[in-house]
Amino acid sequence: MSKIAQNPFEIAQAQLDKAAKLLNLDEGTHQALREPLRELVVSLPVRMDDGKVKVFKGFRVQYNDARGACKGGIRFHPEETIDTVRALSAWMTWKTAVVDVPLGGGKGGIICNPKEMSQGELERLSRAYIRQVGRILGEKMDSPAPDVYTNAQIMAWMVDEYYWMNGENQFGMITGKPIALGGSLGRHDATARGGVYCVREAAKKLGLDNKSATYAIQGFGNAGQYAAVLHQEILGGGKLVAVSDSRGGIYNAAGLDPQAIVDHKLKTGAVSGFPGAKAITNDELLVLDVDLLYPAALEQVITGANANDIKAKVVCELANGPTTPEADEILLKNGVFVIPDFLANAGGVTVSYFEMVQNHYNYHWDIESVYERLDKKMTEAFTGVYAMLEERKADSIDMRTAAYLVAVSRVAEAMKLRGWV
Secondary structure, three states: OHHHHHHOHHHHHHHHHHHHHOOOOOOHHHHHOOOOOOEEEEEEEEEOOOOOOOEEEEEEEEEEEEOEEEEEEEEEEOOHHHHHHHHHHHHHHHHHHOOOOOOEEEEEEOOOOHHHHHHHHHHHOOOHHHHHHHHOEEEOOOEEEEEOOOOOOHHHHHHHHHHHHHOOOOOHOOOOOOOOOOOOOOOOHHHHHHHHHHHHHHHHHOOOOOOOOOOEEEEOHHHHHHHHHHHHHOOOOOOOEEEEEEEEEEEEEOOOHHHHHHHHHHHHHOEEEEEEEEEEEEEHHHHHOEEEEEEOOOOOEOOOOOOOHHOOOOEEEOOOOOOOOOHHHHHHOOOOOOHHHHOOOHHHHHHHHHHHHHHHOOOOOHHHHHHHHHHHHHHHHHHHHHHHHHHOOHHHOOOOHHHHHHHHHHHHHHHOOOOOO
């Protein structure tokens, strides 16, 4: 996040402005969609292991709930900002709309460095956040989930704190929970799986040979690791030639074994040092001559400075906001097919929605049912966005703008039907 050069919320607003103009939205609706409906900023006093009290700052932004309860993750990061949370809550609004699940968009965050905190300190911080923010949460109001540096255990502490506040188990008020506390099967790989489903559909439209296509992954956290393996499993082939993480990258033109790299990363904490691979930088990976590129880590890694050097035919954005608006224009001009973040990585929120449904009915699905429903949702979403791209061919738009047109029109329709605008 420290590398962010542009205000992410200003980028989100600019993307909306472009869609609003193409949709001929009236001024009132446009302005209502440019800002969050609600924001809560909280102070969180936490007693640390040394006995001293440290005060953390936290946020929860509820961007729009015209289509249903807000949905969005909680991030723990030392450089978290309100504008990052605002941008992500906006993108969550468009994400739930583009895959057509009956939810809105929200996001939360705490300014902290979880890598320097004990488990006890993280638990006390998690519970303090729910004590402050829980009054605006609930399965019918706003349901958080894990995000950067948060996980199933943190969600478990949070749902338990919510129980003590309200005197009843409402497992659907938060998702990404452990299976034993109502979590859904299939949530662990949902983001990557949804992205690979989109790549499969894009390959059909673009005539790519999945068995021979080369691919590279920038960012090797949860989504990147699963994408490496699932790409070959779902597409029936493909050659992984490069991966990278925060410490650097590796490359082998002859191909890399995805599962072996995942095992190496889990064992050593980094992809560097993998046998039989050449060391490369993150920047070098982005401009490799590959058929498919998965940006799966940081925001704003494809910019006006390197967009002309991108050689991939398809870019599947598993990360949030990896491409700047200036880069989008260059990629479109150069014929690069970008599957935008709030479509490509919507598998996570889709299975989170499935988790809410299962919690509500107190009946849990098997893994095959989850994958089947996710495939159907992602395929329908990609098909709808691609149809919009074709419909608007005269406007020379890209897939990101097409996805905005689909999502914004759905949210605007709900707002009008409810009499908000």
